[in-house]
Amino acid sequence: MPPAASSIEGLVGNTPLVELKQLSPRPGVRLFAKLEGQNPTGSIKDRIVVRILASARRSGALSPGQPIVEASTGNTGVALAMFGRRAGHPVTVCVPESVYPEIEQLLTVYGATIRRVPRQAGIKSALEVAREIVAETGAYLLNQFGTPENIAAHYEGTGPEILADLPQVDVLLAGMGTGGTITGAGRRIKEKNPGCRVIGVEPRLGVHVQGLKSLEDGFIPPVLDETVLDGKILVGNRHAFSHARRAMLAEGLFGGISSGAVLHAAMRVAGRMERGNLVLIFADAGWKYLATDLWAAEDDASIDRGEDPLDDILWW
Ligand SMILES: Cc1ncc(COP(=O)(O)O)c(C=O)c1O
Incomplete structure (x- = not known):
């Protein structure tokens, strides 16, 4: 047992990584979610x-x-x-x-x-x-969009924590708001696993996914280092919502909307892989979104048949 924290600040980070066994498309492809909603105010x-x-x-x-x-x-x-x-x-x-x-x-x-x-x-x-x-x-x-301390928090915290729990990471997926998570954690994981593909998840322009921003709106946050990215996936709202539901129903994980977007993107990537470990950043939990229609049952099967045209995969 770790010693008692001396204050709430001591409880930031060291969040759990959990495997999503039910959502794996085939036995060699393993998905893991980092549960950032377990931080003291509920997010990364x-x-x-x-x-x-x-x-x-x-x-x-x-x-x-x-x-x-x-x-x-x-x-x-x-x-x-x-x-x-x-x-x-x-x-x-x-x-x-x-x-x-x-x-x-x-x-x-x-x-x-x-x-x-x-x-x-x-x-x-x-x-x-x-x-x-x-x-x-x-x-x-505070300057979250511009300060290198944003990147450092993930380079020295989120990234090493993931590697300590899972030494071989083949794909890292995270939503992009400031770009701090994907830049810092992605950079750190690539140093240890140079073959790791780092994939940013972004809403389509004009689509509101809480916490994420489109780079197409003309503002590229200084914190985001696009050279760390191997690709990005643009996600629409219906897929983000349906996959937040799916995480709950399949794995008991109560993630927020950006977690749903990341899960949707991960399923697209996992479907093309024979084997490998994917790490998904679940940036917050679902509590804040209870009043939205996030949890209302929709025809998820029709959404998953690709009837939402708002999703694109861009690789570079
Ligand atoms: C719910 C949620 N997901 C993802 C992100 C993106 O994280 P980052 O700013 O590190 O790119 C944010 C950022 O505000 C967020 O609030």
């Missing part, structure tokens, strides 16, 4: 927030009590609201209006101030508003 973003705050405090870039602002479609904002406030910083989160109500509720519970930006304007405008707040008030910008 706890990793980067705790790391960025510690580094900013160490370097003096963030002073005691200084307000912090960030643009987020949800999970980073929620993590910042909790860990930022615990560290004594008032937190403002700029969110596009399209985020789910549960995210705003969580932000409120954790004590953050919410600044909404119009839905069409998306994360790019949320970032502009965050920068304006910095210019006006002297707040500290």
